[in-house]
Amino acid sequence: MSLSPARLRVLVAALLSVSFLGALDHTVVSTSLATIAGRLGALEHMSWIMVGYTLAATAMLPVVGKLGDAVGPRLIFVLSLVLFLAASLACGFAPDLGWLIVARVFQGLGSAGLQLMSQTIVARVTSPRQRPRYMAVIGAAFPIAIVVGPVVGGLITDYWSWPWVFWLNIPVGLVALALALAAVPRLPGGAHPRFDVPGSLVFTVSLAALVLAVTWIGDEALRPAAIACAAAAAIGLILLVAIERRAVAPILPSRIVRSRTILACLGLSLVVGAGLFSVVAYVPTYVQMAYRTSATLSGLVPIATVLGMLVSSLLTGWLVSRSGRYRLYPVAGTALAASGLATMALLPPGMPLWVPMVVMAAVGIGTGAFTNLIFAIVQSAASRDDLGVVTATTNLVRQVGAAVGTAVVGGVVGFAVAAGLPDGLDAATLTPAMARSTPEAVQDRIGLVYHDVFAPVFLGLACVYVCGVVIAVLLPAGRLTDEVPTVGSELETAESRA
Template identity: 80%
Template sequence: MTLSPARVRILVVALLAVSFLGALDHTVVSTSLATMAGDLGALEHMSWIMVGYTLAATVMLPVLGKLGDVVGPRSVFLVSLGLFLVASLACGFAPDLGWLIAARVVQGLGSAGLQLMSQTIIARVTSPRQRPRYMAVIGTAFPVAIVVGPVVGGLITDFWGWSWVFWINIPVGLAAFALALVAVPRLPGGAHPRFDIPGSIVFTGTLVALVLAVTWIGDDALRPAALACAAAAVVGILALVAIERRAVEPILPPRILRNRTILACLGLSLIVGAGLFAVVAYVPTYIQMAYRTTATVSGLVPIATVLGMLVSNLLTGWLVSRSGRYRFYPVFGTVLGAAGLATMAALPAGAPLWVPMVVMAAVGIGTGSFTNLIFAVVQSAAARSDLGAVTATTNLVRQVGSAVGTAIVGGVVGFGVAAALPVGLDADTLTPAVVRAASPEVQDAVAVIYHDTFAPVFAGLALVYACGIVFALLLPGGRLSDEAPAPLDAVTDAERQPV
């Protein structure tokens, strides 16, 4: 379907608004967690406010992607936005933690649909050459949410109360919904009308078990449950293989995994999740402990990373849309990311704070140069009837990589710090405030411990980006086509090849 330039701009504004709402709810709640859990009398279970949202947003990606291919992305998008708004309203009225977690699960499901269908709709109404520019604009939602989310959440909680963290979505969401009704075109469903219900159920259950296993494995009290979930995930994978081999239209079509371009992009998506997202989660702790800064100052390093990512994301999208050539940017980005993380590993203890800020900004620039670009490339290599499935798979690989990478980094840091702490300090109760109140000798010792613990972490993540260089080099060259999108019934097998 071909839209006028003005209609496309209105569509991008609508998709950006709802994508920002979904991305913001990943970050805005973080500064309100303790207040929410304390008011509801369940501090020991407050992590589930975040886990429930993230879990739903991850495991439903393939199901929603396939559903978008079957019934059309507009329907899934509007239903997801409706669910998100209803769940936001329910979150604010939650009388207890169980209610809040259940509402957050529904909210996460809606968020997954918004993110995924925004990318799919853009792919359906633009040419491959136009796509990088629009994907870059929509992709700004997540880095901006990382920067402003915690600040906005804290201000709302302090001045209005934590319920408004959720209720603030309603007026913005309703305006976006009205705009989406007008702007989002009616796109037909896919060429494969059958939906793989058994595969969807088993896949979702397997992924839930896998994510819970990764999330809980670092907690001594939850380790038996984590091992049980890991065993369930193995059984689920075996069952899924058996089911999908017989399915007429499997939830993850094998045909999309036989394409070199798609496989290379999936590898690059994994690098973004396991590399950047894993390290950004722990960099503030590293800066606070190794550089003995306040929490506010420690946020400057991830902000520098995100700003670098934001600038390079927009610039790359614009450049690729002009030339159509894309292969250079993933190669450049992974090389720069690997070099930056290797530099972080080699930094001496006591280096000025501006040094890690500059280095991590370079890592952000490298990562941003291919973070959203790979969606445009992977969509150009898929059949139009598989756009939802291939977009969902790319997002899913990134989310799983983030969960696994974050769990591994957290485990390594926790074990390394606990093993090296001097007598009299307990890793379970060690906070930046405790360290700042200690003697200068203890502060120096803790700073060295955190520096020495994170050095191999940065080195390991540099190796992850080095693997990304291989994926980038395996990416076939060529140019993205500037041909207008064809109607669905004109799709042929040739569209499954890279363009």
């Protein structure tokens, strides 16, 4: 469906507002987490405020994608936004942790629909060549939220009351809802309205078990539960394969995974999740310990990374929309990011802080060159009836890669730091402030331990990006067209051009 330029601009503004809303909520809440849990008297269980949201948002992606294909993305988008706003209101009124966790689960459900349907709607109303530009604009919400969210969360926590962390969503969401109702067209559902209920249930439970397993495996007290969840996920996967082979409308149609273009994009999405998101979570700690900086200054390194992503993503989207050619950017981007992470591994101790800032900015530039572009590519290789499913699968692979990568990096860092610290220092209770209060010689030793622990971590993540280079080289060359999609398949066209 083709829209007028004015209506398309209003639509993009609505989708950008909603994407920013979901991304900002996550970063604002993470900053206020300890305060919220402390006020509710459940500091020891505060991780569930984030885990409940993440579980719901991740596990529901394929289900929401299939629903969007079946009944049309506009309905799912509006319902998701209403659910997100209602859950935000409920979060602010939470009298205890149980109430808050349930409300956060519903927030996560709404967030999954908002994220996914925004990308699907863009794919339904633009041509393949237009998509990289608009995907980059909507994708800009994430890096901007990473920069703005912690500041907003800190200000609300320090100078206001914690319910406004959630109620902040209401006015922004209502404006986005009004824009969406006016600008999002009534897009029809797909040709396969049947829904795979058994497969969706088994998949959701299995994925939830997997996320819990990788979340809990680093906690010694929860390790038996993590192993049980991993076993349940493995059994669920076997059961899911059996169900999907007999399903009339499986949640992941086999025709999708037969496309070389789609498989390559899924591999690149996994690289983004495992290669970048996992390291960004731990870079501030590394900088505080190895470079002896404050928490505020340590935030400059991830900020440099996401700003590099933002600039690169917007520039790449504009360039691909002009030429239609896309293969160069994933190849060059993965190579640049791999070089940046390898450089991080080789940096000697005692370098000025601007050095890791520049290097990690290069990693961000490399990743931004393809992180949003692959959605435009993968959607151009799928039929209109599979847009929701293929977009959901690409997001899902990234989320799982981030969860597993973060768990692995966290486990390696925790074990290696504990083994390398000088006698008398406990890794479980050592904070950057405590480290800076120790004698100069001890500070040097702590900084060297963190440097030596993170060097192989950076090198391992560089290897992940090297795998990304191979995947990007295997991505079929092609050219995005100017044709706005109609009913039918674009898969054969894209593959034949490859």
